[in-house]
Amino acid sequence: MKCSRVRRRLSAFLDGEVSEEEKQHILEHLKTCPDCQGELEALHQVSDSLDYFEEIEPSPYFMIHLKQRIAEREARSLIRFPFVEWTRRVAVPVGAAALVIFSLFLGSYLGKAIYQVRAESESRLNMEFADLLCVNSLDDFSEGSLSGVYDDLLTGGENE
DSSP states (O other), rough: OOOOHHHHHHHHTTTTTHHHHHHHHHHHHHHHHHHHHHHHHHHHHHHHEEEETTOOOOOHHHHHHHHHHHHHHHHHHHHOOOOHHHHHIIIHHHHHHHHHHHHHHHHHHHHHHHHHHHHHHHHHHHHHHHHHTGGGGGSSSSSSSSHHHHHHHHHTTTTT
């Protein structure tokens, strides 16, 4: 018999809760294994020290209360709410993913709207600036005239 199996069974051996065959195997092992002999001695000491304590008698209703509490816990664990479990396992992750996707689309839409408003206001400001400087009145002149040079100066040469 291996030490690990003997050590697992030493407490039962000490209490006389093993079969005769197993008892013989354990005794044979104990003859040759000082580690398991030490473990058995330690268990003897613990058992002997417990004899000094006064035995406590549980109340007569202890077993009834214990069985009742066990039955209540088992009943609670057996009651399943499929909708709650489905919600927790499926609907919450799907809802979170949908919220993220919705947020991305909403952000994209708002970004485009803000960019479009900004571009329109810049265009309007450019037109107002051109009107203020009377650049539009110079459009009637021919190419290469003084109006072209003036326009190039105002726009920084972007018309080329």
